[in-house]
Amino acid sequence: MRPAPLSGLPPLVAGLFALAAPAGAETDFTDLTPTERAIFHSEIREALLGLPDLTQRIAPPPIDPYADAVENDLARIKAQADRLFAPDLPGFGPKDAAQTIALLTRADCAPCAKAEADLRKLTKGRDLRVTLIDMDENPDLVQALELDLAPSYVLPDMMLRGHMPAIVLKRYLTR
Structure with missing residues:
Protein backbone atom coordinates (compact mmCIF):
# COMPACT_ATOMS: atom_id res chain seq x y z
CA MET A 1 0.00 0.00 0.00
CA ARG A 2 1.38 3.35 -1.01
CA PRO A 3 1.22 6.40 1.34
CA ALA A 4 -0.87 9.40 0.26
CA PRO A 5 0.99 12.19 -1.60
CA LEU A 6 2.09 15.20 0.44
CA SER A 7 1.31 17.81 -2.22
CA GLY A 8 -2.01 18.92 -0.66
CA LEU A 9 -0.53 19.67 2.77
CA PRO A 10 0.70 23.06 3.96
CA PRO A 11 4.46 23.42 3.35
CA LEU A 12 5.39 23.23 7.04
CA VAL A 13 3.49 19.98 7.60
CA ALA A 14 4.82 18.47 4.36
CA GLY A 15 8.32 19.48 5.47
CA LEU A 16 7.83 17.70 8.79
CA PHE A 17 6.93 14.53 6.96
CA ALA A 18 10.01 14.88 4.80
CA LEU A 19 12.27 15.56 7.80
CA ALA A 20 10.74 12.86 9.98
CA ALA A 21 12.96 10.16 8.52
CA PRO A 22 16.74 10.49 8.17
CA ALA A 23 18.17 10.65 4.65
CA GLY A 24 18.18 7.28 2.96
CA ALA A 25 15.92 5.81 5.65
CA GLU A 26 12.63 4.04 5.07
CA THR A 27 9.71 6.51 4.73
CA ASP A 28 6.90 4.01 5.12
CA PHE A 29 5.16 5.40 8.21
CA THR A 30 3.26 2.15 8.67
CA ASP A 31 6.51 0.44 9.72
CA LEU A 32 7.20 2.71 12.72
CA THR A 33 7.67 1.11 16.09
CA PRO A 34 5.26 2.17 18.82
CA THR A 35 7.94 4.47 20.30
CA GLU A 36 8.72 6.03 16.90
CA ARG A 37 5.00 6.44 16.20
CA ALA A 38 4.49 8.22 19.57
CA ILE A 39 7.43 10.57 18.89
CA PHE A 40 6.20 11.24 15.35
CA HIS A 41 2.64 11.98 16.54
CA SER A 42 4.01 14.31 19.21
CA GLU A 43 6.08 16.24 16.65
CA ILE A 44 3.13 16.57 14.25
CA ARG A 45 0.87 17.69 17.09
CA GLU A 46 3.34 20.37 18.18
CA ALA A 47 3.67 21.60 14.60
CA LEU A 48 -0.10 21.80 14.11
CA LEU A 49 -0.65 23.57 17.42
CA GLY A 50 1.86 26.17 16.26
CA LEU A 51 -0.43 26.97 13.31
CA PRO A 52 -3.64 28.25 14.91
CA ASP A 53 -5.17 29.41 11.65
CA LEU A 54 -4.51 26.14 9.81
CA THR A 55 -7.92 24.72 10.65
CA GLN A 56 -9.60 27.96 9.64
CA ARG A 57 -7.94 27.82 6.23
CA ILE A 58 -8.91 24.18 5.71
CA ALA A 59 -12.41 24.25 7.22
CA PRO A 60 -15.25 24.84 4.78
CA PRO A 61 -17.35 27.95 5.36
CA PRO A 62 -20.33 27.45 7.65
CA ILE A 63 -23.52 26.48 5.88
CA ASP A 64 -26.85 27.98 6.90
CA PRO A 65 -29.46 25.41 5.88
CA TYR A 66 -32.22 28.01 6.29
Missing part, protein backbone atom coordinates in the same frame (compact mmCIF):
# COMPACT_ATOMS: atom_id res chain seq x y z
CA ALA A 67 -30.60 30.83 4.29
CA ASP A 68 -32.66 30.23 1.16
CA ALA A 69 -35.92 29.94 3.11
CA VAL A 70 -35.19 33.16 5.00
CA GLU A 71 -34.30 34.96 1.77
CA ASN A 72 -37.54 33.74 0.16
CA ASP A 73 -39.60 34.86 3.18
CA LEU A 74 -38.01 38.30 3.09
CA ALA A 75 -38.74 38.62 -0.63
CA ARG A 76 -42.40 37.65 -0.07
CA ILE A 77 -42.72 40.15 2.79
CA LYS A 78 -41.19 42.92 0.69
CA ALA A 79 -43.48 42.15 -2.25
CA GLN A 80 -46.56 42.34 0.00
CA ALA A 81 -45.42 45.19 2.29
CA ASP A 82 -48.12 47.60 1.09
CA ARG A 83 -50.82 45.08 1.97
CA LEU A 84 -49.25 44.28 5.33
CA PHE A 85 -47.99 47.50 6.84
CA ALA A 86 -49.80 50.46 5.23
CA PRO A 87 -50.95 52.88 7.96
CA ASP A 88 -54.48 53.16 6.50
CA LEU A 89 -55.16 49.41 6.94
CA PRO A 90 -57.38 48.30 9.84
CA GLY A 91 -55.45 47.91 13.06
CA PHE A 92 -54.34 49.72 16.18
CA GLY A 93 -51.41 51.70 17.51
CA PRO A 94 -49.93 54.92 16.11
CA LYS A 95 -50.31 55.12 12.31
CA ASP A 96 -46.76 56.47 11.96
CA ALA A 97 -45.18 54.02 14.42
CA ALA A 98 -41.51 53.07 14.09
CA GLN A 99 -42.34 49.36 14.38
CA THR A 100 -45.01 47.49 12.49
CA ILE A 101 -46.43 44.02 12.67
CA ALA A 102 -49.26 42.42 10.74
CA LEU A 103 -51.45 39.92 12.56
CA LEU A 104 -53.22 37.50 10.26
CA THR A 105 -56.21 35.83 11.89
CA ARG A 106 -59.37 33.85 11.18
CA ALA A 107 -62.86 34.16 12.63
CA ASP A 108 -63.79 31.86 15.52
CA CYS A 109 -60.10 31.25 16.33
CA ALA A 110 -59.36 31.33 20.07
CA PRO A 111 -55.55 31.59 19.60
CA CYS A 112 -56.16 34.49 17.19
CA ALA A 113 -58.17 36.38 19.82
CA LYS A 114 -55.42 35.73 22.37
CA ALA A 115 -52.77 36.96 19.91
CA GLU A 116 -54.69 40.19 19.29
CA ALA A 117 -55.18 40.76 23.04
CA ASP A 118 -51.45 40.20 23.64
CA LEU A 119 -50.54 42.67 20.91
CA ARG A 120 -52.99 45.27 22.23
CA LYS A 121 -51.21 45.09 25.59
CA LEU A 122 -47.80 45.32 23.91
CA THR A 123 -48.76 48.50 22.03
CA LYS A 124 -49.36 50.35 25.31
CA GLY A 125 -46.44 52.72 25.75
CA ARG A 126 -44.69 51.35 22.66
CA ASP A 127 -44.23 52.88 19.21
CA LEU A 128 -45.91 49.90 17.53
CA ARG A 129 -48.56 49.69 14.82
CA VAL A 130 -50.48 46.41 14.46
CA THR A 131 -52.31 45.73 11.21
CA LEU A 132 -55.18 43.26 11.44
CA ILE A 133 -55.74 41.05 8.40
CA ASP A 134 -58.44 38.42 8.06
CA MET A 135 -56.93 35.38 6.34
CA ASP A 136 -60.28 34.25 4.92
CA GLU A 137 -60.93 37.66 3.31
CA ASN A 138 -57.39 37.80 1.85
CA PRO A 139 -56.65 34.29 0.52
CA ASP A 140 -54.36 35.64 -2.22
CA LEU A 141 -52.21 37.42 0.38
CA VAL A 142 -52.11 34.30 2.55
CA GLN A 143 -51.08 32.23 -0.47
CA ALA A 144 -48.45 34.78 -1.55
CA LEU A 145 -46.92 34.65 1.94
CA GLU A 146 -47.28 30.85 2.06
CA LEU A 147 -48.95 30.97 5.45
CA ASP A 148 -51.16 28.13 6.53
CA LEU A 149 -51.67 28.63 10.25
CA ALA A 150 -53.74 31.15 12.18
CA PRO A 151 -52.69 33.29 13.80
CA SER A 152 -49.57 34.29 11.93
CA TYR A 153 -47.44 37.35 12.54
CA VAL A 154 -45.54 39.20 9.84
CA LEU A 155 -42.82 41.67 10.77
CA PRO A 156 -40.77 43.52 8.15
CA ASP A 157 -37.96 41.00 8.60
CA MET A 158 -39.65 37.72 9.57
CA MET A 159 -42.81 35.65 9.70
CA LEU A 160 -44.04 33.68 12.69
CA ARG A 161 -46.63 30.94 12.35
CA GLY A 162 -48.95 30.11 15.21
CA HIS A 163 -49.70 31.87 18.47
CA MET A 164 -46.67 33.33 20.21
CA PRO A 165 -46.74 34.13 23.93
CA ALA A 166 -46.54 37.84 24.72
CA ILE A 167 -43.04 37.45 26.21
CA VAL A 168 -41.78 35.96 22.94
CA LEU A 169 -43.36 38.74 20.88
CA LYS A 170 -41.85 41.33 23.21
CA ARG A 171 -38.38 39.86 22.59
CA TYR A 172 -38.87 39.93 18.83
CA LEU A 173 -39.98 43.56 19.04
CA THR A 174 -37.07 44.67 21.25
CA ARG A 175 -34.24 42.96 19.39
Whole structure:
Protein backbone atom coordinates (compact mmCIF):
# COMPACT_ATOMS: atom_id res chain seq x y z
CA MET A 1 0.00 0.00 0.00
CA ARG A 2 1.38 3.35 -1.01
CA PRO A 3 1.22 6.40 1.34
CA ALA A 4 -0.87 9.40 0.26
CA PRO A 5 0.99 12.19 -1.60
CA LEU A 6 2.09 15.20 0.44
CA SER A 7 1.31 17.81 -2.22
CA GLY A 8 -2.01 18.92 -0.66
CA LEU A 9 -0.53 19.67 2.77
CA PRO A 10 0.70 23.06 3.96
CA PRO A 11 4.46 23.42 3.35
CA LEU A 12 5.39 23.23 7.04
CA VAL A 13 3.49 19.98 7.60
CA ALA A 14 4.82 18.47 4.36
CA GLY A 15 8.32 19.48 5.47
CA LEU A 16 7.83 17.70 8.79
CA PHE A 17 6.93 14.53 6.96
CA ALA A 18 10.01 14.88 4.80
CA LEU A 19 12.27 15.56 7.80
CA ALA A 20 10.74 12.86 9.98
CA ALA A 21 12.96 10.16 8.52
CA PRO A 22 16.74 10.49 8.17
CA ALA A 23 18.17 10.65 4.65
CA GLY A 24 18.18 7.28 2.96
CA ALA A 25 15.92 5.81 5.65
CA GLU A 26 12.63 4.04 5.07
CA THR A 27 9.71 6.51 4.73
CA ASP A 28 6.90 4.01 5.12
CA PHE A 29 5.16 5.40 8.21
CA THR A 30 3.26 2.15 8.67
CA ASP A 31 6.51 0.44 9.72
CA LEU A 32 7.20 2.71 12.72
CA THR A 33 7.67 1.11 16.09
CA PRO A 34 5.26 2.17 18.82
CA THR A 35 7.94 4.47 20.30
CA GLU A 36 8.72 6.03 16.90
CA ARG A 37 5.00 6.44 16.20
CA ALA A 38 4.49 8.22 19.57
CA ILE A 39 7.43 10.57 18.89
CA PHE A 40 6.20 11.24 15.35
CA HIS A 41 2.64 11.98 16.54
CA SER A 42 4.01 14.31 19.21
CA GLU A 43 6.08 16.24 16.65
CA ILE A 44 3.13 16.57 14.25
CA ARG A 45 0.87 17.69 17.09
CA GLU A 46 3.34 20.37 18.18
CA ALA A 47 3.67 21.60 14.60
CA LEU A 48 -0.10 21.80 14.11
CA LEU A 49 -0.65 23.57 17.42
CA GLY A 50 1.86 26.17 16.26
CA LEU A 51 -0.43 26.97 13.31
CA PRO A 52 -3.64 28.25 14.91
CA ASP A 53 -5.17 29.41 11.65
CA LEU A 54 -4.51 26.14 9.81
CA THR A 55 -7.92 24.72 10.65
CA GLN A 56 -9.60 27.96 9.64
CA ARG A 57 -7.94 27.82 6.23
CA ILE A 58 -8.91 24.18 5.71
CA ALA A 59 -12.41 24.25 7.22
CA PRO A 60 -15.25 24.84 4.78
CA PRO A 61 -17.35 27.95 5.36
CA PRO A 62 -20.33 27.45 7.65
CA ILE A 63 -23.52 26.48 5.88
CA ASP A 64 -26.85 27.98 6.90
CA PRO A 65 -29.46 25.41 5.88
CA TYR A 66 -32.22 28.01 6.29
CA ALA A 67 -30.60 30.83 4.29
CA ASP A 68 -32.66 30.23 1.16
CA ALA A 69 -35.92 29.94 3.11
CA VAL A 70 -35.19 33.16 5.00
CA GLU A 71 -34.30 34.96 1.77
CA ASN A 72 -37.54 33.74 0.16
CA ASP A 73 -39.60 34.86 3.18
CA LEU A 74 -38.01 38.30 3.09
CA ALA A 75 -38.74 38.62 -0.63
CA ARG A 76 -42.40 37.65 -0.07
CA ILE A 77 -42.72 40.15 2.79
CA LYS A 78 -41.19 42.92 0.69
CA ALA A 79 -43.48 42.15 -2.25
CA GLN A 80 -46.56 42.34 0.00
CA ALA A 81 -45.42 45.19 2.29
CA ASP A 82 -48.12 47.60 1.09
CA ARG A 83 -50.82 45.08 1.97
CA LEU A 84 -49.25 44.28 5.33
CA PHE A 85 -47.99 47.50 6.84
CA ALA A 86 -49.80 50.46 5.23
CA PRO A 87 -50.95 52.88 7.96
CA ASP A 88 -54.48 53.16 6.50
CA LEU A 89 -55.16 49.41 6.94
CA PRO A 90 -57.38 48.30 9.84
CA GLY A 91 -55.45 47.91 13.06
CA PHE A 92 -54.34 49.72 16.18
CA GLY A 93 -51.41 51.70 17.51
CA PRO A 94 -49.93 54.92 16.11
CA LYS A 95 -50.31 55.12 12.31
CA ASP A 96 -46.76 56.47 11.96
CA ALA A 97 -45.18 54.02 14.42
CA ALA A 98 -41.51 53.07 14.09
CA GLN A 99 -42.34 49.36 14.38
CA THR A 100 -45.01 47.49 12.49
CA ILE A 101 -46.43 44.02 12.67
CA ALA A 102 -49.26 42.42 10.74
CA LEU A 103 -51.45 39.92 12.56
CA LEU A 104 -53.22 37.50 10.26
CA THR A 105 -56.21 35.83 11.89
CA ARG A 106 -59.37 33.85 11.18
CA ALA A 107 -62.86 34.16 12.63
CA ASP A 108 -63.79 31.86 15.52
CA CYS A 109 -60.10 31.25 16.33
CA ALA A 110 -59.36 31.33 20.07
CA PRO A 111 -55.55 31.59 19.60
CA CYS A 112 -56.16 34.49 17.19
CA ALA A 113 -58.17 36.38 19.82
CA LYS A 114 -55.42 35.73 22.37
CA ALA A 115 -52.77 36.96 19.91
CA GLU A 116 -54.69 40.19 19.29
CA ALA A 117 -55.18 40.76 23.04
CA ASP A 118 -51.45 40.20 23.64
CA LEU A 119 -50.54 42.67 20.91
CA ARG A 120 -52.99 45.27 22.23
CA LYS A 121 -51.21 45.09 25.59
CA LEU A 122 -47.80 45.32 23.91
CA THR A 123 -48.76 48.50 22.03
CA LYS A 124 -49.36 50.35 25.31
CA GLY A 125 -46.44 52.72 25.75
CA ARG A 126 -44.69 51.35 22.66
CA ASP A 127 -44.23 52.88 19.21
CA LEU A 128 -45.91 49.90 17.53
CA ARG A 129 -48.56 49.69 14.82
CA VAL A 130 -50.48 46.41 14.46
CA THR A 131 -52.31 45.73 11.21
CA LEU A 132 -55.18 43.26 11.44
CA ILE A 133 -55.74 41.05 8.40
CA ASP A 134 -58.44 38.42 8.06
CA MET A 135 -56.93 35.38 6.34
CA ASP A 136 -60.28 34.25 4.92
CA GLU A 137 -60.93 37.66 3.31
CA ASN A 138 -57.39 37.80 1.85
CA PRO A 139 -56.65 34.29 0.52
CA ASP A 140 -54.36 35.64 -2.22
CA LEU A 141 -52.21 37.42 0.38
CA VAL A 142 -52.11 34.30 2.55
CA GLN A 143 -51.08 32.23 -0.47
CA ALA A 144 -48.45 34.78 -1.55
CA LEU A 145 -46.92 34.65 1.94
CA GLU A 146 -47.28 30.85 2.06
CA LEU A 147 -48.95 30.97 5.45
CA ASP A 148 -51.16 28.13 6.53
CA LEU A 149 -51.67 28.63 10.25
CA ALA A 150 -53.74 31.15 12.18
CA PRO A 151 -52.69 33.29 13.80
CA SER A 152 -49.57 34.29 11.93
CA TYR A 153 -47.44 37.35 12.54
CA VAL A 154 -45.54 39.20 9.84
CA LEU A 155 -42.82 41.67 10.77
CA PRO A 156 -40.77 43.52 8.15
CA ASP A 157 -37.96 41.00 8.60
CA MET A 158 -39.65 37.72 9.57
CA MET A 159 -42.81 35.65 9.70
CA LEU A 160 -44.04 33.68 12.69
CA ARG A 161 -46.63 30.94 12.35
CA GLY A 162 -48.95 30.11 15.21
CA HIS A 163 -49.70 31.87 18.47
CA MET A 164 -46.67 33.33 20.21
CA PRO A 165 -46.74 34.13 23.93
CA ALA A 166 -46.54 37.84 24.72
CA ILE A 167 -43.04 37.45 26.21
CA VAL A 168 -41.78 35.96 22.94
CA LEU A 169 -43.36 38.74 20.88
CA LYS A 170 -41.85 41.33 23.21
CA ARG A 171 -38.38 39.86 22.59
CA TYR A 172 -38.87 39.93 18.83
CA LEU A 173 -39.98 43.56 19.04
CA THR A 174 -37.07 44.67 21.25
CA ARG A 175 -34.24 42.96 19.39
